[in-house]
Amino acid sequence: MNPKYYIFDADGVLIDSLSIACRMFNLIADEYFPCLPKVINQEDMALAYPGLFRTSFKKFGLDEQDVIKFFDLHTQQMSKHVDELVPFELVLRAISESVTGRCAIVTSSYSETVRTVLSKSAFYNDDMFTDILGREYRQTKTAKISNLLKNVGIDASEAIYFGDMVSDILYCRGVPIRIAAVGYGYQPMDYLSAFDPDYILPSQQSLASFLKEF
Structure with a gap:
């Protein structure tokens, strides 16, 4: 699906x-x-x-x-x-062209920090993400993802999470929700692959292509 x-x-x-x-x-x-x-x-x-x-x-x-x-x-x-923080422009562009208004951010960072950094990109606008749930919510990613999906009326089987750490894979299994592991972030692709994510996206370009295909 x-x-x-x-x-x-x-x-x-x-x-x-x-x-x-x-x-x-x-x-x-x-x-x-x-x-x-x-x-x-x-x-x-x-x-x-x-x-x-x-x-x-x-x-x-x-x-x-x-x-x-x-x-x-x-x-x-x-x-x-x-x-000192900068957005990945290729990814932001793909989101703006393919899934804007149908996506959200669930992060361990403060949401205001995320907004400030993403605002540096010409591809970012306030309507791109329906929600940005950050550390201020004081919940695990499993809880934040579950509550987000309930609030937007989307079944977990109809959603996907993009993360870059093994913890993301484990939190997503607690929902459960499909997880696409990216290899250009905080942990190596071969390490993430050992935890059997649903999709493996080694580069920004592969993530951008994934979004365009779906």
Whole structure:
């Protein structure tokens, strides 16, 4: 069944932010959680985030409150560096031409940060996405996706999520909703492929072509 509704992650899918995310990760780790590994690339991010966000850091000795503190600090730091973040123009163009008004964003970043970055693109407009659900909702992606689909009246079988991390695949299975894993974001394509996403999109061009085909 062709999707009727398209849901996108922000960082790594719509926004080019890997290098800055790694820099902020290391900054926070150095100051608060020196037990965390250093990260500089996709492979490092796969080691740091092997599963769901809330459990990935347990192997490094962080408890639940530590994890909440880390991600609160990380999203705050990313918001402070919004001037360094840029949208993936090829992807934004494809969305504007093919699925505008039939899509949303579900992200771990603050929604205002996402809007600010996407507004840098000439292809972005306020009517492109029906909703942008960010970290301020204080819910898992599974809950945010489920609530979003209920609010827009779309069955999960008629929707698809585009993500760039193993956590996205696992959260989507909790809905359940189809998941397309992109390989140009935060984690390597071969690592994501091992978790059997429904679709594998290695590049921005492949995502753009996917949207045009459906």
